[in-house]
Amino acid sequence: MSEAVLQLQDVETYYGQIHALRGIGFEVREGQVVALLGANGAGKSTSLRTISGLVPARRGKVTFAGQDITRMPAHRIAQLGLVHVPEGRRIFKGMTIEENLDLGGFCVLSADERRRRREAAYAMFPILAERRHRDSSLLSGGEQQMLAIARALMAKPRLLLLDEPSMGLAPILVQEIMRTIRRLNEAGTTVLLVEQNARAALRLAHYGCVMETGRIVLKGDAASLAANEALTKAYLGA
Amino acid sequence: MSTAIAARAARSPRGMVLSAVLILAALAIPLFANGYALEVLSEAWFYVLLCLGLNIVVGFAGLLDLGYAAFFAVGAYTAGLVTLKLGLSFWFSLPLAVIAASIAGVIIGGPTLRLRSDYLAIVTLGFGEMVRIAVRNLAVTGGASGLVGISRPYLFGYKLDTIGSYYYIFLALALLAVAASHRLENSRIGRAWKYVRSDEDAARAMGINHAAVKLSAYMLGAIFASIGGCFYAAKMTAIAPETFNFNQSLLILLGVVLGGRGKIPGVMLGAIVVVVAPEVFRDIGSMRMLVFALSLLLIMLLRPAGIWPERWRWG
Numbered sequence: 259m260s261e262a263v264l265q266l267q268d269v270e271t272y273y274g275q276i277h278a279l280r281g282i283g284f285e286v287r288e289g290q291v292v293a294l295l296g297a298n299g300a301g302k303s304t305s306l307r308t309i310s311g312l313v314p315a316r317r318g319k320v321t322f323a324g325q326d327i328t329r330m331p332a333h334r335i336a337q338l339g340l341v342h343v344p345e346g347r348r349i350f351k352g353m354t355i356e357e358n359l360d361l362g363g364f365c366v367l368s369a370d371e372r373r374r375r376r377e378a379a380y381a382m383f384p385i386l387a388e389r390r391h392r393d394s395s396l397l398s399g400g401e402q403q404m405l406a407i408a409r410a411l412m413a414k415p416r417l418l419l420l421d422e423p424s425m426g427l428a429p430i431l432v433q434e435i436m437r438t439i440r441r442l443n444e445a446g447t448t449v450l451l452v453e454q455n456a457r458a459a460l461r462l463a464h465y466g467c468v469m470e471t472g473r474i475v476l477k478g479d480a481a482s483l484a485a486n487e488a489l490t491k492a493y494l495g496a
Numbered sequence: 497m498s499t500a501i502a503a504r505a506a507r508s509p510r511g512m513v514l515s516a517v518l519i520l521a522a523l524a525i526p527l528f529a530n531g532y533a534l535e536v537l538s539e540a541w542f543y544v545l546l547c548l549g550l551n552i553v554v555g556f557a558g559l560l561d562l563g564y565a566a567f568f569a570v571g572a573y574t575a576g577l578v579t580l581k582l583g584l585s586f587w588f589s590l591p592l593a594v595i596a597a598s599i600a601g602v603i604i605g606g607p608t609l610r611l612r613s614d615y616l617a618i619v620t621l622g623f624g625e626m627v628r629i630a631v632r633n634l635a636v637t638g639g640a641s642g643l644v645g646i647s648r649p650y651l652f653g654y655k656l657d658t659i660g661s662y663y664y665i666f667l668a669l670a671l672l673a674v675a676a677s678h679r680l681e682n683s684r685i686g687r688a689w690k691y692v693r694s695d696e697d698a699a700r701a702m703g704i705n706h707a708a709v710k711l712s713a714y715m716l717g718a719i720f721a722s723i724g725g726c727f728y729a730a731k732m733t734a735i736a737p738e739t740f741n742f743n744q745s746l747l748i749l750l751g752v753v754l755g756g757r758g759k760i761p762g763v764m765l766g767a768i769v770v771v772v773a774p775e776v777f778r779d780i781g782s783m784r785m786l787v788f789a790l791s792l793l794l795i796m797l798l799r800p801a802g803i804w805p806e807r808w809r810w811g
Contacts, residue, residue, distance in 0.1 A: 310701055311700075312700060331707075332700040332701060333703045333705040334705075336701055336702055337703045341702065341703075342701040343701075344698055350690075350694045350695065350698075351694075352694075360687070361687075361698075361699065361702050361704075362702055364691070364702055364703055364704055365702075365703040409702070410702070413702060413703060
């Protein structure tokens with residue numbers, strides 16, 4: 259068994275008075291894809307935001323690659339190789355694709371290295387290469403998601419947090435995004451994936467956690483979760 | 497970076513020629529202009545410097561600042577205190593003003609890091625008023641009457657005591673501000689400002705230290721105003737707290753927004769308009785400020801992103 263690259267222990271997060279995470283704990287092992295599932299408002303995005311330091315945890319402990327990152331500022335966490343692709347893609351409209359990618363490589367000081375990584379990203383997403391000097395707001399939803407992932411790859415992440423990459427995409431594009439994530443994972447990137455589209459996520463993931471009102475109510479390997487009848491009824495709509 | 501700038505300049509030779517012609521024209525103006533025109537134009541160059549400084553904060557980094565005159569005051573009072581109270585040469589006030597402005601920039605930037613839009617506006621407004629009220633009530637800054645009798649500096653043996661000399665001083669400062677703004681905009685920190693301005697969370701999640709990025713914008717913006725303030729004190733030889741009131745902050749912000757925040761030539765144009773337009777309308781007497789206000793309204797209605805906006809989309 260590979261070692262845990264990310265570990266959460268009894269993590270609690272508040273937004274003001276609202277108790278958004280009520281003590282969650284799980285781990286992500288090196289090389290895995292772990293899916294975080296659940297309905298709207300269950301705390302999936304908050305979990306990712308807490309891990310990447312965008313919101314502070316009130317209690318509990320987050321460990322990344324053996325280092326306690328619970329109180330670390332977001333930019334330091336990113337520099338350690340834990341990169342978060344936030345919900346809604348958040349690409350920089352009005353900037354070209356190339357400028358968007360350069361944000362991902364912001365902490366890479368060498369321009370040559372940035373160029374090499376850009377070329378690697380273009381090789382992975384040829385659609386972006388064709389339009390590298392075009393305004394990113396002209397991309398379709400699926401292409402914007404590709405750009406958001408490519409931007410994160412510029413930082414050579416050890417662990418990639420993906421928040422709802424399939425949101426608002428046509429089924430055929432959802433498949434393409436999922437294939438992309440599998441490719442990344444096979445190339446060695448560990449992925450923590452938040453999805454509403456549980457069926458698609460479980461096809462891809464090794465392991466899954468199901469959240470409900472700020473708690474993890476079910477954990478298990480992806481195959482057993484996909485076979486779980488109660489879960490299938492609640493989240494897969496079948 | 498300089499290669500990138502050179503490459504872009506080479507791509508637009510027309511821009512280069514136009515800039516050269518404008519600079520030569522600006523250099524030649526004192527040969528035939530009268531004292532009044534020189535006075536107005538010196539002030540215009542001075543506002544180009546101030547507006548470009550505020551543009552770092554408001555334009556590049558996207559942070560609202562309604563108390564920018566405070567940094568101008570920091571520079572002016574540094575020059576006043578250095579020459580009058582310490583008895584040192586005016587030129588010592590420049591490095592001290594840079595240090596004082598950096599500290600003031602951190603004082604305003606630090607507590608406001610988490611604030612956005614309206615809240616940030618209120619706190620910066622409060623900061624501007626605090627500085628003005630402080631210098632008004634401190635004995636060392638001369639209270640309400642301010643500091644009088646600041647000595648004129650010497651440059652290469654020449655005493656800077658004519659309007660012509662200050663015209664060239666402020667023109668040089670404005671050109672330096674343009675060059676510095678260009679370098680900053682295309683630097684690593686300049687890109688970081690734009691990323692943080694567009695989406696702070698996405699920028700943080702990619703490893704950008706948003707606190708350092710915002711503080712550097714406040715500090716650099718403050719340094720522009722404070723250097724301007726030193727020379728303002730030298731030119732006027734007397735400074736008083738009321739020069740640095742809220743209206744002053746607002747006028748500088750007006751130049752930035754009117755011209756097109758984030759766009760260097762736009763901001764220069766805006767600065768010149770806010771200084772020169774009220775003078776152009778001087779003949780119409782008491783209606784002057786009304787006409788000025790109406791023309792500002794018209795510009796903002798017809799060109800909501802400024803006279804010469806940035807390519808960038810806001811929001």
